[in-house]
Amino acid sequence: MRINIWTATFALMAFSAVFGAQRAEWNTIAEPFVSPAHAQEIDWAKVDETLGRKAAVSGDVHRYGFGRSDLSVTLDGVTIKPAFALGGWIAFKPAHGGVMAMGDLVLLESEVNPVMAKMIASGLQITAVHNHLLRASPATFYMHVAGHGDAVKLASAIHDALAESKTPLRVTPSTTPPPAVDLDTAQLDQIIGVKGQANGGVYQFGVPRRDPITDGGVPLVPAGPMGVATGINFQPTGNGKAAITGDFVMTGEEVNPVIMALRSNGIEVTALHSHMIDEQPRLFFMHFWANDDAIKLAKGLRAALDKTASTKS
Template identity: 50%
Template structure:
């Protein structure tokens, strides 16, 4: 065996030297691709690629994400910025850092994200590996043409020793996924469908009960909201401006957002971990701000090889009173160029909005939202936020809790005009509930009033996914596709609407594209069901240029 494969620390040292040398020289690979981006084809025993990188002529929307799901053996989710992302929490690990047992959502979450490029994709990710797993995984990734762009630490004095390993590939996303799956098979990373443990923790390593932190106070200090994920409060802060690497724009959902994570440690305290994403001129001011507030800088390094502008990632750690630490993190945020803050409750911004309903009182509607009907019947359907232990994020969802006699051609809306949306992307997670006449639902957008808007909806009773416009209370079908999805599971409906062109997605797969100018003005956004369909909704996300 090669001596480096017996000593991970020595291999890491040599790998970092090699990465640094390649960056300093400013040279890409001989084929003109991005530095570190090797053809993502599994290799034969002779060491030759079995597939070549695709050309750049095919539209990006042709990507078959279902095939990538199958290749990786997991189900990904569509994220803002045309990113398809897989989360792989290391809930099998029991890691202690500075006396704190680390939850996967704080610092032990492996991930892999794809963004279309030509008729292939660029893949980036971060794998959480133990000392024993590291060398085997690197060797398998290299064999399959998936490169490494950074190897480093996120935590102070963690036990057992962990290596956070950033990966990069470009080409056929199925081949990349197959290689990563083969590498993950050499680790103890749990399958996505891992059952809950006897300790009462869910598969991603967090408790299903509400988090024991004053998240509202944290939000006020930071000036922005976050979400509860597996027992950890997570706040993501995108950078202002455009980041490019490997010939694509790299959005926040692909690892370029500052991550501020809070794990409760009792008595209002929290362990914090994550990373600031900075340009060179911001590094020293952020270090000074964190140190002045008792927050330890764990590491400063790069994650990519050819990004513009050049970015530095600073990992941090502290365990103290949560709101006090939030003030320290805010001091750091004030020294970097961040995109405008968004809110889980609504309000117009120039970039994005997200509602996960976890900071809304159960039994009420989110602030600025209203319940209405097109072609009313019955006593008016009842909408409210309610608890759901299986919510995709946090523990609350927005649901039609009682149809109250709604039937026939009645459409039930919960929507807000606090956002003026015209062009961009709208997505929502939906789970079907009861309903004899109808089930399912989806998002509405460009809502002028209760009688004029667009809809994309999934219906498990009819096994179809359809796009409609509603004008003066009359619904007209624009497109339809046959689907067969389990009604009891969460599914993601997403729509890109720019000008008169509409592209609709279901669970990350492009279903159809069409044009329609029925409702061309900016309007509100919301969710929709028909007749007696009592469905639940979560993670309403709006990205784009508001029609102001």
């Protein structure tokens, strides 16, 4: 009888341990999905103050732009507007009781290592460093970063790291109206299949994927502000022509069909790489460039989008 009692006791203890572990694991997995409850606890005004600018807010994501308006970059005779290919950013999304931070910073070659050293010292992750363009003068590089924790502390770490570069850390509101986008934007909308928007003299599209994307278990929504929508930018270059750049967001099996679609339509592929480390599904990002008739280029981009699981209105 005593043996049966001890056996039952140990069985109960084992069950409790397993159940407790499963419950703890469930709590860990479930925690990212209660992020809206944490959003009200974040002092967003303090984050704005620390980063020296107001956020663009989409859903529960606060995105901060760090455009390199201090740089004069040219490519194949085109002077690149900041919104076209020099628009660094950091996005904060409530998750795990704090925030998830991810972003893409635009740096000169001489700025990469000082900024990286400061980021690492502050506990931030570097998830990619690469080019987006070819033949640009001066050459620019793009550092993808990630972190998790207190929003104000993360903002302070990012601010201090960017202080190692010449990235403008305070935004002065412009009194000059943005230049008009001299393109048939209605026709571009129809061809690309989503509604674009003008930003700083550039016409921009964000085309989300149909499949859900997560990073560390956190759904990356909205896709555009979190950097996981295909981005397409048109910068007018006169007489109905435009320079185009941006990046396609693709799974592995889509990479080469997109390359072939772009190249067969006169669009140069300038970079292929990852941006993140823990995303699901595994994603690849392809950057491109051309300067030609805007409508012709839009049709080429649509042909490439058709090779991906992208949304279309």
